[in-house]
Amino acid sequence: MSEMKANENSVLRLTDITMQFGGVVAINNLSLEVNQGEIVALIGPNGAGKTTAFNCITGVYEPTNGAVYFHGKPIAVNHPQGRMAKQYGGINGDLYKDRKPVVYTPDKITHMGIARTFQNIRLFKSQTAFENVLIGTHLRRTSNFLTATFRLNLREEKAMREKAMNLLEIVGLSDVANELATSLPYGKQRRLEIARALATDPTLLLLDEPAAGMNPQETDDLGEFIVDIKNRFNLTVFMIEHHMNLVMDISDRIYVLDFGKQIAEGTPEEIQKNPVVIAAYLGVDEE
Amino acid sequence: MKNGKLRLIISLAVVALLYAGGCLVEHLEGTKSMVVTVLQKGAVYALIAVSMNLLNGFTGLFSLGQAGFMLVGAYSYAILTIPMAKRAAVYQYYDGGWVQFTVGVIPALLVAGVVAALFAALIGMPVLRLKGDYLAIATLGFAEIIRAIVQWDTIGPLTNGSNLLKTYPTLKNIMPGNTVLFTFIVVGICIGLILLLINSTYGRAFKAIRDDEVAAEAMGINLFHHKQMAFVISSFFAGIGGALLAMYQGSLQANSFKSSMTYEILLIVVIGGMGSVSGSVLASFLFIACSEWWLRFLDAETMVGDFKVPLLAPGFRMVVFSVVIMVVVLFFRKGIMGTRELWELGGRRQAKGGRRIK
Amino acid sequence: MFNTLLPYLLAGISVGGQYALIAVGYTLVYGILRLINFAHGDIFTAAGFFMIYLTASLPIGISIPLVIILTVILGFTVERVAYKPLRSAPRMSIMISAIGVSYLLQNLMWYLTGGLAKQYPVLPGLSQTIRIGSATTKVVTIVTPILTILLVFALVTLINKTKIGMAMRAVSKDFETSQLMGIKINNVISVTFIIGSAMAAVGSLLYFTNYTAVTPTVGAMPGLKAFVAAVFGGIGSIPGAMIGALIIGICENLIKAAGWTAFSDAFTFALLIVVLLFRPTGLFGEKVTDKV
Secondary structure, X not given: XXXXXXXXXXXXXXXXXXXXXXXXXEEEEEEEEEEOOOEEEEEOOOOOOHHHHHXXXXXXXXXXXXXXXXXXXXXXXXXXXXXXXXXXXXXXXXXXXXXXXXXXXXXXXXXXXXXXXXXXXXXXXXXXXXXXXXXXXHHHOOOOHHHHHOOOOHHHHHHHHHHHHHXXXXXXXXXXXXXXXXXXXXXXXXXXXXHHHHOOOOOEEEEEOOOOOOOHHHHHHXXXXXXXXXXXXXXXXEEEOOOHHHHHHHOOXXXXXXXXXXXXXXXXXXXXXXXXXXXXXHOOOOO | OHHHHHHHHHHHHHHHHHHHHXXXXXXXXXXXXXXXXXXXXXXXXXXXXXXXXXXXXXXXXOOOOHHHHHHHHHHHHHHHHOOHHHHHHHOHHHOOOOOOOOXXXXXXXXXXXXXXXXXXXXXXXXXXXXXXXXXXXXXXXXXHHHHHHHOOXXXXXXXXXXXXXXXXXXXXXXXXXXXXXXXXXXXXHHHHHHHHHHOOXXXXXXXXHHHOHHHHHHOOOOHHHHHHHHHHHHHHHHHHHHHHHHHHXXXXXXXXXXXXXXXXXXXXXXXXXXXXXXXXXXXXXXXXXXXXXXXXXXXXXXXXXXXXXXXXOOOHHHHHHHHHHHHHHHHOOOOOOOOOOHHHOOOOOOOOOOOOOO | OHHHHHHHHHHHHHHHHXXXXXXXXXXXXXXXXXXXXXXXHHHHHHHHHHHHHHHOOOOHHHHHXXXXXXXXXXXXXXXXXXXXXXXXOOHHHHHHHHHHHHHHHHHHHXXXXXXXXXXXXXOOOOOOEEEEOOEEEEHHHHHHHHHHHHHHHHHHHHHHHOHHHHHHHHXXXXXXXXXXXXXXXXXXXXXHHHHHHHHHHHHHHHHHHHOOEEOOOOOHHHHHHHHHHHHHHOOOOHHHHHHHHHHHHHHHHHHHHOOOHHHHHHHHHHHHHHHHHHOOOOOOOOOOOOOO
């Protein structure tokens, strides 16, 4: 599996990713690929390991085994080591034992061009909507703390502010720019998180349940919105979502995860017909 | 935008007025008066409190090492400025000490900051990886270690061991009659710089870390790098603050820089409001005025006719004072200012320069 | 060699046992509230003053239980007044409140005693000197470790075998859930403070027999060291706190034996920092991970 042939369009590739916490195998041998310009969805019942997969991609967790590639470059490689070597519960535990482990912290990964939103919205609560987006522009700065203190970066600062305002405009929040982020309604907070993620200039956007807590109308709008920003910023989108209408509407391909294992992959039509997926969601007996 | 500029001008005018008032008071009342003492010490504490606020209030790092960095700053200043002629007397147990040169007051103040910042850079590398209360206790520990090292006999020729350092230039003798002006200028410049930093893109990153570390990291902010920056800058100003405190006191001993000093400053920061520079400044002057001046009468045994007023006795002032602090901590948790600044009062927060595009 | 070290070793075990009794209070409170109770050292000092003032007019046999009761009342009151109102506040606020209480207690003690050092009464039996091998020492040196081990054993039994102990364990695992399960959180927390304060009172009886002068700030340093001991042993673990305290007490005295007295305090903190860096959960602590 790990020797998948190189794909020039590949933006994100996971090979044999296993994430184990103590004795619990949260993800078992997950391999998937997301290509340039696609919208790919990761679905599965609660606790299937979807957010854990995101955390492995963004450097929040170090996977126990397997590799993550971004535009062909390894951004996480690991094999079971230390105490994990003994209690490893996944499969393919020896595939990467000759590879040098690669670890990047989340901020480095964001620098490379992967931005994310969070399932349980994590906005900066004491900041306004505008300031939240503005913080997203910080990582592309050229100033250091001295030039910033002595205001020698005025041009850059102006550009940052304009970019943040522009993004708020695009997500339709410019009228609440000066409101405290946490005082906004839920749907707007989700959009604000997306704007903040876009401020980091990503090429790959990871959305963790962007429609959670939205009503059907808002969900429909969100679908259009995701397609719109994907085209406008030339993005690739990888998202976790439970709203099946949204997933089936906008995704090019879907991966289905259950109990940490990938149980299906395909286009929306294929997934809808797949008996294994239906069983996983409806709890049909395997007999 | 206009509004913001107007506010800035008004604020600067108010600051200028306060400066003029402070200097005038000194000329009218004399350097020894209580008001002047409060203005001097209050200003020094203001700088130290703001430096601590940068860390605890703005970056969300609960550090309790401030007294240690003040100690480093104070000692650096004193060691460098004791006049050559006096060294033999001060370092009488150490043959006049190792340092055999003297630098001016301003360069010494800068060095005080830099040395404290260097210590912070070294200490920060290990401890800033710790979280929350572990960070608090580790920084507290380092402050104690610094205090022990400074009193170590082997480096006595440098620090004079556990003996007093004295005869260095103090507030009273560098600008006689204008001590308030000198303190206000140095403190003003330092706090001004901190304000500029807080309102820059780095300040925003600090606040992001305070609000949510995970989200800040996901925004590409290198946590360690930024925490280290806040830690070092805060210590730089704490070092200068320590040096000013040494200038205010006139003599210096490591034993006065105990953890209780850090606690006192922390309480000032809390009273002023975690995350408000003007709050810290206000609270410092209030704190010093209360403890040095307004509540003094509580310490004096007072007779009204034949009746001895109960409770009044030495130490009662501090009891009343700490009760007041507890009331603030328990019932007015946001302090005087919360996270706002004086010049933001009365208006809605502005997204500065956020002009509409299109 | 051994003969010269023996007195230091004995002193180390003794002072370590005294730290252990204070450390139990820290570790219990931290285990349940995730709070460094900065005021605990001052409660320990207060116990010293209680003893001084009580023995001035009462026989020692009555004073000792009274001291323990008064200290318990103090600890209980501090929790109710200064920590309980902040139950839902950010953790930083509670810690600041603890620092405020410490400041208040120190100032209050200074006011009440006039800031002068007070002489601790001589406890008959404990202060007598005895000979062990080549060393001369006080009886308290021998009594301390024995008493400490007995008390810690009793406490561990209480926590593992009784209903209230089960409640304490539950609360320390998960505050919210145990509340939902009908455990009366406030009672559990009060019991924690009561046990911690009682242990600190016993610790102070033993400690001040060796260090006879009591001043308002005298408890700050042993308090901090006991906290370090609790962290060292793995905060939340009672046997860990005891072992940590003994190690710190012994090391501290060996450093004194080596002629580095000025660094005996600094050593404790250096040890703390090393532990935090290499094993942040201490010797017996459990690992916790943040959820994203």
